[in-house]
Amino acid sequence: MDTVKKIPQYKRLYGILRKHIIEGIYKEGDLLPSENELCRLYDMTRPTVRQSLSTLAADGYIRKHQGKGSIVLILPREIGILSVSGTTSALGDRNLKTKIIVKPVLIPWIKDFMFPLSEIEKESGCIYMERLRLLDGNPIFYDISYLDNINLPRITSRQFENKSLFQILRDHYLIEIRGGEQRIKAIPASVRISSFLQLKKNQPVLHLERKMETNVNGLFIYSSIYCNTEKYSIFGRF
């Protein structure tokens, strides 16, 4: 086991502060310790500390005020599907349960896929899965995921119940989501979708098509997500 922890210092501090914010050690409106204090506390220089704080600000956890300090925001992360981290982790793994509709299988890519595919992607086929996510027992997301079939040993046999796909990719394959693009529409629910989301046919449903980019060159994750927004809204910061 020669896995040296070579996490950069600024990422380490970012993680620590974010954890503290999420756990409520710093509450809404609180001022974080000043940059100089953080320098002393964690034995870093100011540029390093500042890089952590900038990242926190970019991710919407704090707002920086010149001359005043860094103020903690309440991030309305109730259903943070618009953020990078994925739905499960965004909810703090509390009320969200995941049910597998179609276990991960290796299939060829669908014709006329929602996003253009590279030649390499087309050749290798994709890992396909369908999941239903329930919030407090109510089905909210019907999630169809597509994943390039490149070098992910045993992915199709992994246990996905109540786990975030992103978490598995990060923990077992060191794959991180870097960003992506998405299209959003309001559509009438088809029979299949309405049955999964317990809606009447043609009820309005939110449809997201997402392409997510990873730290692995050429590896993208695609999702088609249908949301029942009758009771819950999709929240996001920008």
Add this chain to the structure above:
Amino acid sequence: MDTVKKIPQYKRLYGILRKHIIEGIYKEGDLLPSENELCRLYDMTRPTVRQSLSTLAADGYIRKHQGKGSIVLILPREIGILSVSGTTSALGDRNLKTKIIVKPVLIPWIKDFMFPLSEIEKESGCIYMERLRLLDGNPIFYDISYLDNINLPRITSRQFENKSLFQILRDHYLIEIRGGEQRIKAIPASVRISSFLQLKKNQPVLHLERKMETNVNGLFIYSSIYCNTEKYSIFGRF
């Protein structure tokens, strides 16, 4: 006229590079000049250049690759309503026309407003306006905006036709949008909304409720936006 241009260098370079990307001088997949080249070209040091590039990357204009360089992305900014810049500017002011439904008027805040209001906001009342945005002649957005009534001389008499609200606020009042939060839902079109968006009643419509934060302390801009997503999707990067 003593308006000294005290734009930070990194913002200047950010603007220059973004302009070049938007104008197509750098195309999709192109490598930007290396950090050291930019240092020489614009007479800055590397941390300064890196700050510009980091901001560009955060805004989705480029992707940085260690050991390789910064690659220009095609940003799918078709209808960038999910981005900060506002709809009109996101489309490059080309096909999008704006029609005023209700001219800016000063009214008291609505009871049970979609976002909680501070006491100061409640007292001062709000500037209310309704606009319809047409893309290639098709009504796409029905936009209801609320604005704190604080120190915006002549705002209610300004000409908003075919101009971005954000642009007017920036140019005349030096107000910049810093970020915000939004809720997204799919809802059935009401009679009023369906008539504006030329849809049948109860057709699915995308509903966005947004609270935007500005550089002016305590000044927020609220929008309720209804989108016809039959032909167009809402696009965003994250």
Add this chain to the structure above:
DNA sequence: TCAAATAACTTATATTTACAAGTAAAATAT
């Protein structure tokens, strides 16, 4: 007492320097 000036904080911008680590092409050895 009250308003203005000041001091002591805060973050923002910028330079300089050093080394680590990833990428790609050129040089080398087989």
Add this chain to the structure above:
DNA sequence: ATATTTTACTTGTAAATATAAGTTATTTGA
């Protein structure tokens, strides 16, 4: 010719330093 090594380039991380500028509380002066 081909595989390997080297080299030269790229971005990533990090320290040390300096000055500017915004905010707040204290001190000062009337």
